[in-house]
Amino acid sequence: MQFLVRRLGFYVVAAWAAVTVNFFIPRAMPGNAVDSMMAKFPNIQPQAEKALEAEFGVGHQGSLLHQYWVYLGNIAHLNLGTSVSLYPDKVTSVLASTVPWTLALVGTATVISFTLGTLLGVIAAWRRGGWLDRALPAFTLLQATPYFFLALLAILFFSVDWHIFPVSGGYTLGLQPGWNLSFIGSAVWHSLLPALTIIATSMAGWMLQMRNVTITTIGEDYVLAAQAKGLSSRRVIFTYAARNAILPNIAGFALAIGFVVAGALVMEIVFSYPGVGFTLLNAVNANDYPLTQGIFLVISFAVLFACMIADVVYVFADPRARTRQAY
Amino acid sequence: MSVAAPLQADARTQQSAAPVWRRLRKSMPLKAKIGAVIFGIFILIAIIGPAVAPYDPSATTTQTQAIAPNIHHLLGTTSTGQDVLSQLLVGMRSTVVLGLMTGVIATTISVLVGVTAGFLGGSADEGLSLFTNVFLVLPALPLLIVVLGYIRTGSLLPVAIVLSALGWPWGARVIRAQTLTLRNRDYVLAARETGERTWRLIIFEILPNEVSLIAANFVSTVLYALLTSVALAFIGLASFSGWTLGTMLYWANSQEAIQLGAWWWYVPPGLSVALLGMSLVLLNFGLDEIGNPRLRDGGRRKIKGARWRASDPTPVIREAL
Numbered sequence: 001m002q003f004l005v006r007r008l009g010f011y012v013v014a015a016w017a018a019v020t021v022n023f024f025i026p027r028a029m030p031g032n033a034v035d036s037m038m039a040k041f042p043n044i045q046p047q048a049e050k051a052l053e054a055e056f057g058v059g060h061q062g063s064l065l066h067q068y069w070v071y072l073g074n075i076a077h078l079n080l081g082t083s084v085s086l087y088p089d090k091v092t093s094v095l096a097s098t099v100p101w102t103l104a105l106v107g108t109a110t111v112i113s114f115t116l117g118t119l120l121g122v123i124a125a126w127r128r129g130g131w132l133d134r135a136l137p138a139f140t141l142l143q144a145t146p147y148f149f150l151a152l153l154a155i156l157f158f159s160v161d162w163h164i165f166p167v168s169g170g171y172t173l174g175l176q177p178g179w180n181l182s183f184i185g186s187a188v189w190h191s192l193l194p195a196l197t198i199i200a201t202s203m204a205g206w207m208l209q210m211r212n213v214t215i216t217t218i219g220e221d222y223v224l225a226a227q228a229k230g231l232s233s234r235r236v237i238f239t240y241a242a243r244n245a246i247l248p249n250i251a252g253f254a255l256a257i258g259f260v261v262a263g264a265l266v267m268e269i270v271f272s273y274p275g276v277g278f279t280l281l282n283a284v285n286a287n288d289y290p291l292t293q294g295i296f297l298v299i300s301f302a303v304l305f306a307c308m309i310a311d312v313v314y315v316f317a318d319p320r321a322r323t324r325q326a327y
Numbered sequence: 328m329s330v331a332a333p334l335q336a337d338a339r340t341q342q343s344a345a346p347v348w349r350r351l352r353k354s355m356p357l358k359a360k361i362g363a364v365i366f367g368i369f370i371l372i373a374i375i376g377p378a379v380a381p382y383d384p385s386a387t388t389t390q391t392q393a394i395a396p397n398i399h400h401l402l403g404t405t406s407t408g409q410d411v412l413s414q415l416l417v418g419m420r421s422t423v424v425l426g427l428m429t430g431v432i433a434t435t436i437s438v439l440v441g442v443t444a445g446f447l448g449g450s451a452d453e454g455l456s457l458f459t460n461v462f463l464v465l466p467a468l469p470l471l472i473v474v475l476g477y478i479r480t481g482s483l484l485p486v487a488i489v490l491s492a493l494g495w496p497w498g499a500r501v502i503r504a505q506t507l508t509l510r511n512r513d514y515v516l517a518a519r520e521t522g523e524r525t526w527r528l529i530i531f532e533i534l535p536n537e538v539s540l541i542a543a544n545f546v547s548t549v550l551y552a553l554l555t556s557v558a559l560a561f562i563g564l565a566s567f568s569g570w571t572l573g574t575m576l577y578w579a580n581s582q583e584a585i586q587l588g589a590w591w592w593y594v595p596p597g598l599s600v601a602l603l604g605m606s607l608v609l610l611n612f613g614l615d616e617i618g619n620p621r622l623r624d625g626g627r628r629k630i631k632g633a634r635w636r637a638s639d640p641t642p643v644i645r646e647a648l
Binding site: 010013017018025137140144146147148149155156212215216261265266269280284285292295296300304307 | 358457460461464465466468469470472473474550554557558561562563564576580585586593597600601604605607608609612615622
């Protein structure tokens with residue numbers, strides 16, 4: 001329990017750091033939201049500048065400390081401001097329409113990739129020197145290839161040449177987003193190729209780590225004892241060796257989630273998928289500071305949340321973590 | 328190994344000249360050797376590339392179509408007549424230099440933070456570990472997109488610094504953990520008893536035992552810098568005044584090389600990044616095997632003609648009487 005409490009303290013600090021980084025980024029950069037708004041709509045009267053400054057919360061607003069305080073208050077009230085590039089949409093409403101896409105696709109793909117990779121890693125260690133084990137360097141080659149390059153080739157072959165999957169987008173244009181069968185079917189259909197490319201590139205990492213740790217665990221005395229008892233090879237591998245070998249993989253999951261999100265951002269850009277990554281790039285290119293900040297904040301909190309889940313799972317999986325001090 | 332015999336005899340006489348190198352070469356796993364050779368070739372291209380590039384990589388002609396590889400343009404041209412081979416040769420240098428620069432900066436920070444936290448312990452460790460872990464969970468790529476979206480610079484150093492600032496925590500964690508296990512070893516305690524200063528303990532007792540770990544960390548940081556910088560350039564967040572493998576891919580994609588079927592335009596840079604990445608992965612495979620002996624041999628053994636795996640029960644063999 002102490003472990004979880006200490007970790008919770010850590011997450012509070014991490015969340016504070018993310019919020020603070022987010023506060024300083026636009027202030028350290030040249031230009032502000034009003035400037036880009038004025039540049040975007042040349043026919044705005046100069047007198048409107050004051051009104052816009054008030055709306056976007058820039059301009060002269062007292063000391064930095066005061067601004068920081070106001071900013072924290074705004075975040076606590078989920079008031080993330082107004083988007084410049086998608087004016088007059090609120091940042092929160094833009095997020096509400098993009099986050100579910102990313103979450104559904106990336107979440108599912110990550111869980112599949114982790115489960116499959118871990119399982120194949122155990123099998124590679126079990127059948128060491130077998131075909132799966134020898135194919136592992138080929139899997140890691142997929143990991144060393146730039147994700148977008150692989151994704152572009154996948155689009156070229158599967159979508160452009162063979163017409164198996166749609167080329168880009170999140171759903172067939174013309175369909176109205178909603179909970180009806182034709183829309184959901186279309187969304188699932190569009191998500192298959194992106195999901196497959198994410199799984200293909202990220203699986204090798206889990207697999208390699210699981211294999212290496214399992215091989216190391218197989219050499220432990222308690223595994224030898226299990227074998228000496230005459231248990232079946234399968235039982236020894238899965239309930240003795242893999243049971244403990246999975247711990248570093250779970251701990252690694254919390255740390256790797258950031259990389260997963262990174263890969264997902266590039267995926268959305270390549271596939272023009274209507275999620276947060278695609279929107280983030282557009283917001284950055286349009287100097288849309290409020291939206292950029294909002295998206296960064298959401299991604300940071302999503303990563304922290306995923307880490308927290310991994311921590312809780314870890315406590316259940318590793319009895320030592322329940323008594324040991326936090327790292 | 329009959330061919331190698333005279334070489335070995337030769338090695339014995341020159342043992343004092345380069346004993347470490349020869350020992351390394353002999354003990355290095357095959358995967359690491361392949362990785363090192365490929366990586367060496369890329370370094371060579373990075374050094375001589377711009378000098379041997381046959382054309383100015385940015386020079387355009389009046390043509391409107393990408394030309395397939397021919398005797399004048401060994402890797403063909405882009406749709407504006409730029410020579411792909413020259414772009415590749417020139418771009419390789421910036422990409423490799425950026426990767427190495429980030430590797431050096433980030434690894435230095437990792438070692439400084441990791442060793443300090445691990446060796447000093449106590450509240451210094453608590454503080455530095457917290458700092459490291461916070462950096463670790465901050466999502467790097469979105470932050471890079473945000474920061475690099477605002478500072479678009481032509482020189483490599485600022486980009487390397489930003490990449491390093493977000494790439495060091497992983498290594499720092501691993502090195503801290505290793506330092507923690509080393510600092511209470513008997514030989515370190517003995518050195519401490521003889522009155523050696525802290526900095527001597529760290530440099531002469533701790534660090535030499537972390538060399539393989541630091542090397543592995545360096546290699547993975549270079550891989551991270553390579554893949555991240557190429558991805559960032561590809562999505563348009565880079566300076567386009569010079570050539571890198573990433574900007575090559577960006578132009579190829581934005582000028583629809585893939586739709587036009589101009590494979591000679593996008594495959595060379597993509598494949599180069601993949602090969603460079605693979606060489607780094609192979610190097611790390613090898614370093615893993617050096618650090619963890621259990622991973623070393625193939626694992627498949629034959630005992631009395633029967634196949635045996637490490638996960639199988641110890642075989643009991645009846646000797647023929």
